[in-house]
Amino acid sequence: MIVAERKPLDEIAEMIAPFRKVAVIGCRSCVAICLAGGEKEVNMLVSAMKLKNRNEGREQEFDGFVLERQCEKEWVKEVEDRILASDIVLSMSCSLGAQTVGDMYPHKIVVPGLNTKMFGVPEEQGVWSEKCLGCGDCMISTTGGICPIARCAKSMLNGPCGGSSDGHCEVNLDIECAWYAIHERLKLQGRLDLMETVRPPKDWVPSHSGGRRVLVREDAKLTQHQKRGEEVVE
Amino acid sequence: MADRRPKVVGFCCERHAMDSSIFSARSGRTYDTGLRIIRVPCSGRVDGMHILNALEEGADAVFVLGCLEKNCYYDTGSVEGRKRVEYVKSMLSEVGLEPERVEMFNVSSSMAWKFPEIVSRMTEVARRLGPIGSGGGDGR
Numbered sequence: 001m002i003v004a005e006r007k008p009l010d011e012i013a014e015m016i017a018p019f020r021k022v023a024v025i026g027c028r029s030c031v032a033i034c035l036a037g038g039e040k041e042v043n044m045l046v047s048a049m050k051l052k053n054r055n056e057g058r059e060q061e062f063d064g065f066v067l068e069r070q071c072e073k074e075w076v077k078e079v080e081d082r083i084l085a086s087d088i089v090l091s092m093s094c095s096l097g098a099q100t101v102g103d104m105y106p107h108k109i110v111v112p113g114l115n116t117k118m119f120g121v122p123e124e125q126g127v128w129s130e131k132c133l134g135c136g137d138c139m140i141s142t143t144g145g146i147c148p149i150a151r152c153a154k155s156m157l158n159g160p161c162g163g164s165s166d167g168h169c170e171v172n173l174d175i176e177c178a179w180y181a182i183h184e185r186l187k188l189q190g191r192l193d194l195m196e197t198v199r200p201p202k203d204w205v206p207s208h209s210g211g212r213r214v215l216v217r218e219d220a221k222l223t224q225h226q227k228r229g230e231e232v233v234e
Numbered sequence: 235m236a237d238r239r240p241k242v243v244g245f246c247c248e249r250h251a252m253d254s255s256i257f258s259a260r261s262g263r264t265y266d267t268g269l270r271i272i273r274v275p276c277s278g279r280v281d282g283m284h285i286l287n288a289l290e291e292g293a294d295a296v297f298v299l300g301c302l303e304k305n306c307y308y309d310t311g312s313v314e315g316r317k318r319v320e321y322v323k324s325m326l327s328e329v330g331l332e333p334e335r336v337e338m339f340n341v342s343s344s345m346a347w348k349f350p351e352i353v354s355r356m357t358e359v360a361r362r363l364g365p366i367g368s369g370g371g372d373g374r
Contacts, residue, residue, distance in 0.1 A: 009328035040283055044325070047286035052329035054367040 001030035002094045003120040003128045004037065007113055009048060015111040016049075016088055020059070023086035024113070025079070025101065026066035027093035034128055036114050037092035039066045045092065045113065070097025076104055083108060119150070136206025136213065142194055144185030149202075151178035157199045239268040240360030242353065243293040245284065247277045247315075249307040251299035253343035261346050265353035268360070276300070277338075278311030282322045285336055294360035295335045297352060302340045312340055332363050 006012075016022050024042050032038025046064040053060050063082055067075045070093035076083070083089055083101065088109045091098035094116040102110040118130040133150040140147050149155045153171040160179035163170025167180040186192050204210070246252050252273060258265070270293075274280055277300025288296045298319050300312030316338045323333035337359075339352050364370050 009325065010330075013329070040281065043283050044286055047283065047290050048325050048329050050290055051286070051326075051331060051366055055329070055331055057367065 001033060001120065001122075002096070002116060003034045003118050003130075004031045004094045004114040004116045005034075006036050006041065006045070006092075007115055009045075009052070012045070012090065012111075012113055013049065013052060016060070016090055017058075019087035019109075021061045021063070021085065021087045022049075022090055023083055023088070024062055024064040024090045024092060025070060025083075025097070026064070027068075027070040027097050028066055029069045029071075031093055031097075031114060032066075033122065034120075035126075037094075042066055042092050045090075067093075067097075070094075071100050073100060073104060076101055080105075134207070135202070135204070136210075137203065139199070139202075142197060142199065143182045144189060144191070144194070146178060146182045146185055148178045148182065151176075151181070157202060159195065238365075240266070240357050241292055241294050241365075242266070242269045242356045242360050243272060243288040243296045244269055244353070244356070245272050245274050245277065245280045245296070245298045247279075247300045247307070247311065248273050248275055250301040250305070250341055250343045251277070251349075254299075254341040254345050254349045257343060257346035258349040263346065263350045265350040266357040268357060269353050276306075276308045276311035277315030278306075278308060278313070280315050280318060282318050282325070285319070285322045286325070289335065289366060292365070294363060294365055295337075295356045297337045297339055297356050299339050299341060299349075299352065302342050305342060312338075331366065334359055335363060335366075 024046055026032070026037045026039060026042035028038060035041065042064045046062045049060070049062060063086060065079060065082065067079065069075050070091065083105055086108070088111065089101055090111055090113045091101055092113040094114065095112060098110050098112045102108070119132040119134060120128040120130045123129050130150050132147055135149050139149070148157060153169055154161055156179060160177055164177040164180055167177055169175045169177045183192070183195060186194050206213075246255060255271065277298050280298050285296050285298070298315050300315045301307055303312050303316070306312045319336055319338035322336050326333045326335060337356065339348075341348050341352075361372050364372070
């Protein structure tokens with residue numbers, strides 16, 4: 001899932017300060033799970049902003065609501081009236097949601113209320129850790145299901161660097177060395193021979209290094225007829 | 235400002251916190267009538283949203299009262315309540331409000347003397363700070 005964190009409230013307040021009607025839009029997907037932009041967080045932000053305005057004698061109107069998924073146009077379309085009625089949209093979603101709204105309503109100013117941090121997983125309540133960088137060419141079949149690209153500070157491909165100590169990373173001793181974890185996992189699976197497999201330098205073109213990525217599934221795309229809602233004429 | 239009664243909201247767990255208020259009353263102790271008690275099943279049930287809502291609706295100060303942390307009826311409820319209170323305090327600081335408007339306290343049923351003490355303390359905070367947006371209470 002995408003893990004995000006709320007921006008500092010003073011930064012948010014500064015972005016929305018010049019505008020009177022503020023639509024605060026949350027998302028019930030990833031950012032709700034990571035306690036950053038779900039219903040509760042949207043309500044708390046609106047409440048805090050109202051208190052700040054009352055304290056400073058400023059008047060603003062807030063309309064806080066939450067979508068199932070802010071990164072999908074169908075869900076955004078359902079709240080079009082509320083978006084258009086606002087002077088500014090404060091997106092309490094990951095950057096994908098904010099950009100979806102911005103792309104759909106280019107005349108509308110959309111600002112992010114969250115900092116999108118990483119592709120991560122919830123390790124325990126209140127703890128999320130990064131496990132994927134979206135490199136576009138997954139290699140975890142050879143590394144015991146553990147990604148050295150995301151979980152190693154240096155994205156090492158062929159074993160640990162010299163900074164691995166007692167299973168911990170020299171960059172942060174609280175973090176497990178990814179290659180130590182890979183070694184232990186492969187040992188558990190009886191596949192330690194994979195440690196000796198030499199992995200050639202990675203092709204980074206499928207990653208962001210190759211420019212903006214667009215994925216197309218021709219079999220899933222709608223035809224022009226379907227988009228217009230017309231019957232297919234044989 | 236002097237004749238305005240401070241508004242304090244107290245979220246009290248229905249175990250030790252409510253018991254302490256009842257025992258306090260039975261033992262003849264009194265407290266400021268500006269207090270609005272909101273009874274909750276556990277202080278861990280109190281969410282940051284509830285506290286902010288109370289402030290938004292006009293409370294000058296809010297406290298959450300739960301069981302003693304190592305004697306919580308629901309084991310970790312009052313620890314959860316404290317964490318939420320701390321989070322709300324940090325949010326208040328971020329928006330330039332006084333974090334002392336919100337506090338967490340812990341009592342046991344037998345601490346009847348402590349309930350009026352907590353109410354007095356929060357009433358004093360409310361009186362000193364005044365309503366949000368008023369530019370200050372008696373203490374300024």
